[in-house]
Amino acid sequence: MPNKDNNILGTGRSGKGRVGRRKFLGAAGAGALTTTVAGCLGGGGSDGLTIGHLAPMGNVLGVGSKRTAEMAVEELNEDGGFNGEEAELITKDTRTDPSEAQSVTEELIQQENVDLLVGTFNSETTQSILDLTSEFDVPFMITGSAAPSLITDSVGSDYEQYKNVFRIGPINSDFQAESIADYCAYLNERHDWSRVAFLRDQAEWTTPFGDQIPDLLSERGLELVYEDALSIEGTDFGPVMSDINDSDADFVLRFFAHIDGGDMLTRWQEGQYEFGIEGVHVPGMHPSYNQLYSGAATYETTSQSGAAGVTPITERTQPFVESYAERYQDAEDAPIQAPMYMGFNTYDGISVFKEVVDAMGTTSTRDNLDDFVGEMLDVDFTGVAGQVSFYGEGSEYPHDVQEERGGDDTITNYPVTQWVSETELECVYPEQHRTADHQMPTWMQ
């Protein structure tokens, strides 16, 4: 018989539901208050030019983005300012929590009166603040989320309402899917790898890949031999590896942002499985990732905007990374050598913003949103992650960053890097940015 009276088992005392509940509510309330207040500390009202930066600060990717935002604001302030004005930067921690993102965004808009919002990482968080930014006409530059729906469901469906929204990078997942499929064709050409096992996070951001990758691969003469979406709540990679092995795949094409592939990589190295591990692995973009896993990531690849700064994507890329490393080499927290992809995009976003307000002749972007949008659409800017220009109103992805295409019409601004040792990365794709050819794991050679 269960403990129906809510007695405290084994203590000989009777249930005390009422008192317990009241105390519980009190304690829960105090906890909620503490966490809310913690997000509100710092910052004060401001009348000058203010840039609000949003990122998950518990994540190295967010730390890198914050640092590049600081770099950009400091450099541009020194370099004549934004239309002559000095900007102030305020960073708020969104965590990866949509409701937290909403509350800090509201604070930035209402109390700090920001003239630009830049950042946001996971697509769910970005989605949650789109309405807020458009309601207050605050220019919003997305620098960390790739879901096409962020553009197509907002500015793509109601242009007037959401015209404040732009994406600086990365290119959206539809273009990413195409670019990755071309990369797979390159692998087939180089190693004769034609059998693909396709794995992804069971999350919103991978849906476009799930929809498109099978067709894109078959168009390129590649065979999909295994496909599954993995729970982001915890996966035992033992059976996953057995299934892939069973499918006789030449390589795994995986899209992991929520799942840390460390377990998979360790099993791969130790078990010497005869397939490559390719695709997108957000945790693996951490500059010290391979050291943290004692070399288990060697030979894995991931696509990432900016290619971690290992190759001169534009003439600005490497000076930017060098200056970042110089600035943060003694910092306590990672990333110290280079920011992760979001940092590249955030830096470009703030730089583009300067170009635009200079051209507008005012920094009051919220009162002159149409001018701002007009100038943004004229932008053709050489950034650190590539050339930045945006799709216009009538296109499929209005205000989304345009993909760059090479001579053979393949996308070039979604480069792929490969770990070649515990500390070294090479850019293996596309040809234009390649620093080394893709290597097979030693045990397969």
Place this chain on the structure above:
Amino acid sequence: MLGDIGTLVLQGTMISAVYALIAIGFTMIFGVGGTLNLAHGALIMGGAYVFALLSRSVHAAVAFPVTIAVIALLSWGLYQVLVRWVEENVVITFLATVVVAIASTEFVLYQFGGSPIGMTLISGAVNLEPYGINARTRYVQFVGFVVSWLAIGLLWYYITHTDDGRSVLAASMSERGAQLTGVDLHAVRSKTWLIAGALAGTAGVILGSTGGATPLMWLNPLALAFIIVVIGGIGSIKGSVIAAYVIGFLEQFTVTFVGHGFRGILSLVVLVVFLLYMPQGLYGREFAHD
């Protein structure tokens, strides 16, 4: 087909052993003190981080037992400093241990950042394909299996064959009865936390060495411990071991025959069925006394 079954049995056995390690400490503390220790997952996480730190400077064979000792002491300390003063009130204990768990996440974030940290207990793997089993099992998984059963065996011997252990068993059966036969309840509870801590530390090392350590790695083990303990019967060690294997194998069945994305679903369905129709679990006792 036979090979598939072999693979399933092997992988189910390996993961279930770790699940058992995760759940036993949790169930012991509940059985003896009536305390839901929500910091159990945090202790597991502590095991992973302590081992990661130690194994950088000393050999893994030394770091492993030291980690177990450190986490056992931490768990004991948690009882002495915090829980024993509030354990009379279930809700306050519940909240206090939640706060410890969340604070430990913040501490780890502050100290190590959010990035995963890998560690090596033992490296290498054995390819079982020549034997018809489609798996390349890592040595660390074998170690996890052996250590899990070693711990279960030692615990069983302690509880059934030593006076000290029998007092733990007595306290979990009936506190009043135990007290009447001269058992010092406070000492028994302290010992229980020490043992549960040692088991959590062991689980942490195994989990950390298979998947890496992250600041939120305690969440899944804690949820698992809950499910296992409810199915096995709250407070029953035997029930927890059996339930760990039930869950482990259910998960393997699901990923083999349905898909990896549905891994945890069937376990949750079973949990609901148990809660509705068999709330005392497989080996739970009826609380007739008190």
